[in-house]
Amino acid sequence: MNPDRHARTMLPIPDLPAPGLTTYDAKNPDTAFPPIEPLVPPEGAPNVLIVLIDDVGFGASSAFGGPCEMPAAERLAANGLKYNRFHTTALCAPTRQAMLTGRNHHSVGMGSITETATSAPGNSSLRPNTKAPLATTLKLNGYSTAQFGKCHEVPVWQSSPMGPFDAWPSAGGGFETFYGFIGGENNQWEPALYNGTTPVEPPATAEEGYHLTEDLADHAISWVRTQKALMPDKPFFMYFAPGATHAPHHVPTEWADKYAGRFAGGWDAQRENTFARQKELGVIPADAELTPRHDEIPGWDDMPDELKPVLERQMEVYAGFLEHTDFHVGRVLDAIEDLGALDNTLVYYIIGDNGASAEGTVNGAFNEMANFNGMAALETPEFMVSKMSELGTPSSYNHYAVGWAWAMNSPLQWTKQVASHWGGTRNGTIVHWPNGVEEKGGLRTQFTHCIDVAPTILEAAGLPEPTMVNGVQQSPMEGTSMLYSFNEPDTPERHDLQYFEMFGNRGIYYKGWSAVTKHRTPWVMTGGALAAFDDDVWELYDGSVDFSQARDLSAEQPERLHELQRLWLIEAVKYNVLPIDDRGAERLNPDLAGRPTLIHGTLQMLYAGMGRLSENSVVSIKNKSFSVTAEIEVPEGGADGVIIAQGGRFGGWSVFLSGGAAKFVYNVLGIQSFATEARSQVPAGTHQVRMEFAYDGGGLAKGGDVALYYDGEEVGTGRVGATQAMIFSADETTDIGYESGTSVSPDYTAHSSRFTGKIHWVKIDTGDDDHEHLIDPDERLRVAMARQ
Template identity: 85%
Template sequence: MRPDQHARTMLPIPDRPRPGLTTYDAKDPDTSYPPIEPLRPPEGAPNVLIVLLDDVGFGASSAFGGPCHTPTAERLAAGGLTFNRFHTTALCAPTRAAMLSGRNHHSVGMGSITETATSAPGNSSLKPNTKAPLAMTLKLNGYSTAQFGKCHEVPVWQSSPMGPFDAWPSVGGGFETFYGFIGGENNQWEPALYEGTTPVEPPRTAEEGYHLTEDLADRAISWIRTQKALMPDKPFFAYFAPGATHAPHHVPQEWADRYAGRFADGWDVQRERTFARQKELGVIPPEAELTPRHAEIPAWDDMPDDLRPVLEREMEVYAGFLEHADHHVGRVVDAIEDLGVLDDTLIYYVIGDNGASAEGTINGAFNEMANFNGMAALETPEFMASKLAELGSPSSYNHYAVGWAWAMDTPFQWTKQVASHWGGTRNGTVVHWPRRITDSGGLRSQFTHCIDVAPTILEAAGLPEPTQVNGVLQSPMEGTSMLYAFDDADAPERHDLQYFEMFGNRGIYHKGWSAVTKHRTPWDMVGGSAIAFDDDVWELYDGSTDYSQAHDLSAEQPERLHSLQRLWLIEAVKYDVLPLDDRTADRLNPETAGRPTLVHGNSQLLFAGMGRLSENSVVNIKNKSFSVTAEIEVPASGADGVIIAQGGRFGGWSLYAKEGRLKFVYNVLGIQEFATEAQATVPEGTHQVRMEFVYDGGGLAKGGDVTLFHDGTPVGTGRVGATQAMVFSADETTDVGYESGTPVSPDYSPRSSRFSGKIHWVQIDVGTDDHDHFIDPDERLRIAMARQ
């Protein structure tokens, strides 16, 4: 093996021409230059595949004793190592930002999700340029890099089609190829996709058999094959991060039907079964105890009899979704094996970016957005029963009940978001690398954390941490390489100090001990108030004898608890965790949160063809009066199609023409639809059409009156009985002249939604009265100039 000649601590690696004789004539026999050699990592650097599933609890997959079949995870575990004390941050975007940088989530500005970013450094959602991502380091050392799936690390004010794209995977993230979605979740049947930074449509429809996870696997397989066909001597770094199994739980019916009747005994019994299986497999210690159910989580026996079939189906759909995701991970692994490079590929299969999600309410949800809007009461048991057969299908946006999330986190307390307890942060992880790992099927119980992945990969590749990237001095990685544990099951753990914090839920791990305090309950999303931080009750656990945090020792050892509390505070100061922030509504409002907003003022001017505009890219029309005005050209054949639409099938509004008549539809969560239609057709030629909504006031989510106009003349009136208070969608967007994703109204489909005429402009005005119901050219110019 020849020595590496590159100075890799400074990236990009500086070009250093070698001095020597320069001849006048290339034919001179003394003319000599070394051949051009493409940049490659050090010899022996492995291919790397990171698989990161979403919202999977420790006790969900069969590889860790759960009820959901994951044969790919089992196969990789049999040929590799199982880590049963691997930890995440308790939430998706923070885990991803931490894992891909090797730094704690507050260190890279991702104290929570991007939608709740504040101006505090630890919660800004802005990654400092002193903390270059792993993919960038690998690319600048000669790796091919690609990401497929979810990216939730783009600040919301940078998520529009105009960027800036510094935080997008294929620009600042270091991935040469990106195919996936920007945001926390996506419709698995009709996703909003990007290729690089360009919006693209799915290659097929749900009716034609499309599913996002399969599409992502197809793309990953194609890229890996192409990379090895064209650059067989160059290693790849592939990051496969499907939206599965984050809500909505979407999966082909036959996968859910495999679990029919399997969950009839409920979540309490399921935890007992999983716990017994975990002991049998040896993925938890023999002395581990099953933690009890907290009073905030209902017992299965206390659930209404008529709701139980719905609850069963929720879990059947989820289990099918997880098995389906594992199947497509298996296809990617098979492709690597078929190429003959599996032995030379380091695979991290991280089964969940946090604990199982308890964001689906006590009863579960047909449309999870109901809970996010504080409107879960609309989904009555009777309503849920009427939708049982649709769960998992394109007509649903479903989530399972809190009790199932608790069961999927067996044997631990609590769930996703609760960073204090292992139920929120401990995720089953498998590592497979035949060329290096000799203890096939081995168990590793050293404390590890998602920030350890990046330094492990660098050490495996023989690469140093860069001290400078793109001219910026880098801060050290905060994780610890796990490579030492690959070789020795009994090696003393090297990562022995780690803080945790999410929404005020916080904890500290130090040399086997953990001190923790739960501050907020995950499913209480809207309303309510948390107690003062100083009034939180701390618990103390001895991890050397208490794997599952079952025995609180705080009363017996108060001095040790106080020592760990102080240590938490020291770590919190060190990594920008402070100030603690448990606000809800204030963090959703950009002005009070202190983050930039793309949209300013009370008016916004849009143009035909603009689309895929996230909710943060459009003026907020919720809980207030607003109007939508458009100047359109109507052809002789008449007006038909979407003028502007926001949201989709599971919540939103649309102004469109149907058979020549203007129509406005407000869709509340896919549960209620309010339509207003003009009494006359829009004449041929250029006209101004307008919709005015007069909000009732008196609180959030109220209704209002609708009036439609042609050129300032009223042509129709109607009534919207209720509105959505907080958010329309996590994945649907605003489009002008067509509608992408799912349609707000069944009157059209995305493929038939394109407007038949020409749209000159569309203007949205909020909270203002324009009594002539007409926008003249001078006013439109003033609005446009005011936004420069």
Template identity: 85%
Template sequence: MKPDRHARTMLPIPDRPAPGLTTYDAKDPETSYPPIEPLMPPDGAPNVLIVLIDDTGFGASSVFGGPCRTPNAEKLAARGLRYNRFHTTALCAPTRAAMLSGRNHHSVGMGSITETATSAPGNSSLKPNTKAPVAMTLKLNGYSTAQFGKCHEVPVWQSSPMGPFDAWPTGGGGFETFYGFIGGENNQWDPALYDGTTPIEPPATAEEGYHLTEDLADHAVSWIRTQKALMPEKPFFVYFAPGATHAPHHVPKEWADKYQGAFADGWDAQREKTFARQKELGVIPPDAELTARHAEIPAWDDMPDELKPVLEREMEVYAGFLEHTDHHVGRVIDAIEDLGVLENTLIFYIIGDNGASAEGTVNGAFNEMANFNGMAALETPEFMRSKMDEFGSPTSYNHYAVGWAWAMDAPFQWTKQVASHWGGTRNGTIVSWPAGITDQGGLRSQFTHVIDVAPTILEAAGLPEPTMVNGVQQSPMEGTSMLYSFDDGEAPERHDLQYFEMFGNRGVYHKGWSAVTKHRTPWVMVGGSLVAFDDDVWELYDGDVDFSQARDLSAEHPDRLHEMQRLWLIEAAKYNVLPLDDRTAERLSPELAGRPTLVHGTSQQFFPGMGRLSENSVVSIKNKSFSVTAEVEVPEGGANGVIIAQGGRFGGWSLYVKDGTLKFVYNVLGIQEFATAATSAVPAGTHQVRMEFAYDGGGLAKGGTVTLFHDGAEVGTGRVGATQPLVFSADETTDIGYESGTPVTDDYTTQSSRFTGKLHWVQIDLGDDDHDHFIDPDERMRIAMARQ
């Protein structure tokens, strides 16, 4: 192996031309220059693939004893290692920011979620330029880099199509290629996609067989094949992060039907089955205990009998969703194997960026937007039963019940968001690297954390941590390389101290012991009371003899508990966790939280072609009167198409022209639709069309009167019986002159939505009757967190 001639601690690697003779004539025999060589990592540096599944608990996948079949994960584990004490941060954006940087989530500004960022360094959602992502380090050392799937680390005020793109994967993220979506969740059948920083539409429809996970795998496979065809000597770094298995749980029906009847015994019984299987597989110790169900989680036997078939179907759909996801992950791994480069490919298959999601309410949801808008009562048991066959389909936006989330985190306590207990933070992980791991099929129980991934990659590639990146001095990575454990299952763990914190739920691990306190219950976001941080009750567990945190030893060892509490505080001060922040209204107000906002004032103008504008990018018309005015140029014979649309099939509104006639439709949760049409067609030529909505007032979600105008002359009136008070969609956007995603109304399709006249401009003006003060701040906070 030839010595590495590059000084790689400063990136980009500086040019250092050797002094020598400069001739006058290139034909001079003394003329000599070394050939240009492409930048390459050190010899033997492996390809790297990170697979990060979304919202999947430790006890969900079959490879870790769960009921959801994951044969490709099992196949990978058979030629690699299973880590049963690998940890995340308990929430998606923080886990991703920590993994890609090798630093704790507060260290890179991602203390919680981008939507509740504050000006405090640990919660700003802004990654310091002193902490370059590992993709940037690899790219500047000669790797080809690509990300496919979810990116939820973009600050909300930078998430419009205008950026800035510093936090986007292909902006400052270090990825040369990005194909995926920006945000916490997406419709798997009709996603809002980006190619780099350019919004694009899916290549096919659900009716044509489209599904996001398959599309992401197609792009990943194509990119890997192209990279190896054109640059066979150059290693790649691929980050494959599907939106699955985050809600909505969307999957082809045949995958869900494979599990028909599998969950008839309910979640309590499923926990017992999973626990027994985990012991049989050896992924938990023989003396591990199954933790008890907390009172906040209902027993299966206490659920209404008429709802149980619905609850079963929710879990069947989820199980099919996870198996479907594993199938497409397998396609990516198979493509690497088919190219003959699997031997020297380091693969991390991380099954969950946090514990299973308990954000689907006690009953689950057919359209989670109903719950987000405080309208869950609309989803009665009768309604849910009538929709059972649609769960997982393009007409649903479904989530499973809290009890299933708890079952999928077996054998641990609690769920996603609960950073205090392993149910929120422990995720089964597989590491495979045939050229670097001899103990194939082995189990590793050293404590590891998602911040350990980046330093592991650098050590495997023979690359130093950079001290300077793009002219900025770097702070050291805070994770510990896992490489020492690859061939020694008995090696003493090196990552023996780690804090946890999310929404006030907090804990600390040190040399086997963990001290934890749960401050907030994920699904009790309205009406619950929070105690002062100092009054939170702490628990103490000895992990050397209690794998699942089943026996609280705080009363037996008060001195050790106090020592651990002090240790948590020291770590919290070190990594920008302080100040702790469980505020609601203040964090949701950009002005009070101290973060920028993209939208100002009570009026906003748009121009044709603008689109993919998130709700954070558009003035809010909820719970108030508003008007929409547009200048249009209509050809002889009339026009068709959308003037402006916000939201989609599961809630939103649209002002459009149908067969030459102006129409306004307000769609409430995909359950009710209120339409108003003009009595005459829009005349040919240039005109102003206008819709005025007069809100009834008296509270939230009320209806109102609609009036339509041509050039100031009234041409139609109608009624909207109810409105959505809090949110239209987690992924649908606002578009001008067309509609992307799913359509608000069946009067047009996405493909036929483009306005056939000429649109000059559109303007929204808000009334002065804003009723947002009726909204409980806790309710807003619950919605923000439930969309992660």
């Protein structure tokens, strides 16, 4: 059966046995059946590689005039096409879900991030089954499919080891292979990894030279070599999405050192240097203007002199991180080229899933968890100076300052999260396909958007959009194929209408014009009331002569502005943007937001071997009294190891046995550590070990008294001076009987943490002590938004 006889609009393609003679004896000479034909796409369908880098502004990459060297990107661009008006959604999870489905982010339920999902269709974080992902379509048409890296599209209540796995890449996402992490960010040195849906540990330690990006590239190379060795005639679809260069900015020191002294002039000067280089390269028009720095962004000259060396180092580390990432992308490209497959591989190299991130505060951060917990004051200039040499290393969890994010978006206004202005949504993109693109080193200026990627790939492969997938009728893709622009540089743009919205920041593009309004500043998460939506101030720009949105024409052309505002509202209704939602506490409380939650009540039972439990999967013990009771079995000679641990090196707590005695350690941001140890060892046999923490109360992040018990008898007391109010970690988890990732206490490592006795059960109980009302709603929102 030749599947090309079918229109391929119904997936899976129905199996239709051919009628014919059926003989009684297979030896009968009239016995004949058509040969079994493997399912393959139409002849000539290319391999596909999408590379999506994280948190990179338009003006960061050397390919688009920036200071961060990206030779692999430059090499692709020299033999392919640059798109200088390609757009994302201003945030990671929405961009990814939109790109992978060919639909607008609210259409697929990803109006913001999964952590702030509501029951509204546009913000539920649930992709409707009427909008199947591209990977599913390609797989059901005969492609081999694989994803390596970041997946932040799993609803938070489905992200535990029990799933359900419908939204995970290798279960419901259409990828036959997945190796990477679930969530918004990860420690590059000690990540929480999954192989498919199975938690796995990194193959080496940071001390042994491990880095996540290199590991992802190794897996991608191994997979593509195996695919071409075993299925040389079958095309592949690979999605390579490293967590780089999202914070924490982790990179081997030698890569950061390559940029020593390069940023001594500060971010104002760097922005001007980039602007000049962009014009020299021709990636922006000769008449483009450099937009001014807004008052909310501090000038370089206004920063404390003693902090400037630290600020320089932050940018050196980031630049090294981006070049390091590009190097490993280059390794993947080299592997495909060595296989003789690069000429017929359609490569999308999308340099950023949104604009550069301004979530690192005006001073940057050594441990961004300090800011997330409202404790940024701990990171004084003196502290930052003392930690400067550690930036980027395994002992840091660092992010650069707001000013660098602004500079990396040159020449555009604003940053990540600001969907109204191009600084949040315009990302340099490269397309490389020697068999399909005639011009080498060309520039394309048509307006394009991440929802255009999926329809482009389908058209390049000669495949129709499916009308039915797994028995469910499909809605049409909302993007526009970019294939027309590959070899027709002067053809008018076909994607000429596009709305934008993120946390109330919103805009509309229509036939060259854009009307925009900024509702919220990314790094200002607390204090002050937001304006009513109808009171937001709108701006108007003519993109045909104003590349960077530098000249606001709203006062000169109010009627055109009003027309575009109405058009935004029409598009918002069409794609489930309404109601616009800038709420704080309501969106972070699952009951009020209307999303499911795994945790109910004040008590939770856990069992040996459970692990990789996100904070959404464990009852919260923050800002309250709580107890941990474990029934354990200790062999003759005693036991050691972790009973339960939550968080890691950059904040968390652990109950464990050390030298046979119970110990409780509370680690505040890796800056302060408080330990309580029992006076005696746990005897051999079955016993209950209990830790009680009596919270002081009276506000957030207070301390408390600690008591340890064996079978109800007090064996130790201690004191915790302070606690973390909001979050322990964006990537570290809770484990029973061991600790994955980094360790809360230096008394053990992840490799030596496994409990040497037997754990029957562990119970966390907060009783009726609930101080959750003490947490300011704005604080909750700030933490959630900063984690994507």
